[in-house]
Amino acid sequence: MSTNPVWFITGSSAGLGLALTRYALSQGHTVIATSRNPARTPELVAEVEKQGGKWLTLDALSDENIIKETMQQAESIFGRLDIVVNNAAYCVLGSTEDVPDADVVTQMQVNFLAPLRITRAVLPGMRNRKSGVILNVSSAQGVCPSPATGIYAASKAAMEAASDALGAEVAPFGIRVLIAVPGAFRTNFANAGVLSEPSEAYANDHPVGTRLGWVKSLGSGAAKGDPVKAAKVMFEAATGTGDFGTLVAKENFLRVLIGPDCWRVADAKITEFRRTLDAQKELAGSTNL
Known part of the structure; x- marks a missing residue:
């Protein structure tokens, strides 16, 4: 049984998932990596297993029983799962009206x-041990939605x-x-999305068309975020180590904002919400019997 923290990371074959997998391994931790089709990345499987980790197949579209069986298999490998990272995701793009x-x-x-199914499957073991971390990777879009990304x-x-x-x-x-909330990072995430081409009403200079053009630029390397630095932040937050992890643990923060672009849009969202609250305080308080 491993004496090091045992991680379970979904979507380990690319992007932030791969960066976090590599970073956790570099710190001497044990990682069970997963992807939908490990046969497509045999070199990554070999890289992880050479460092004492394991690689499992996990398809997010599998039914509840299959996911539960996969989690039971993962927990049996090293006897426990200490940190579970729900990272695997993709992006559906298009106007809210156009997406099928x-x-x-x-x-x-x-x-x-x-x-949700992965989390439910690991909670019994974590409850029995009275310890564990679940790190769910969200997005700045989950806090501050933009045109063309409403479904995502x-x-x-x-x-x-x-x-x-x-x-x-x-x-x-x-x-x-913990909820990791990353902004735009230099990964293949934008290119791996599913695009519903905008209908005529939403194309060209419409906010949807403009936003889609910006998203496409991210796939060409316009994103400024460094996945390796994001991985370090997520690692520290999950383990309570380093400057970032110490701050998150001390303040008991739920969210971990990653990237200056994420901070800016979240700040703008809070400013607008504050404006709404202040303007509607009396109205909201006028509805009691």
Whole structure:
């Protein structure tokens, strides 16, 4: 049985998931990495297993029983799972009117329902041990939705809401819930999304068309975020180490904002919300019997 913290990370074959997998291994921790099709990245599987980790197949579209069986298998490898990272996700792009129902359903299955099932599967073991960390990777869009990303934002907002409630529910058992909220990072995330081309009403200079052009630029390397630095922040937050982790633990923060762009849009959202609250205080208080 491993004496080092044991991580379980979904979406380990690319982007922030791969960066976090590598960073945790570099710190001497044990990692069970997962992806939908490990056969596509044999070099990454070999890299992880050479350092004492394991790589499992996990398809977010699998039914509840298969995901539960996968989690039981993962927990049996090293005897426990200390830090579970729900990172695997993708982005559906397009106007809220244009995105087909089938894409909406699949988006919610991958980005919300699969992390929920994984979390439910690991909670019994964490409760028994009275310890554990669940780190759910959200997005700045989950806090501050933009045109053309409404469906993706809804899936992340659902994760945010469930995580907020879950944190209070499991704290008495010694389990901590964290929400990582990254901005734009230099990964292949934008290119891996599903795009519903905007209908004529939403194309060109419409906010949807403009936003889609910006998202496409991210796939060409316009994003400024460094995935390795993001991985370090997530590692410190989950382990309570380093300057960032010490701050998060001391203040008992639920959310971990990653990237100056994420901070800016969140700050603008809070400013607007404050304006709304201040303007409507008397009206809100006028409705009691």
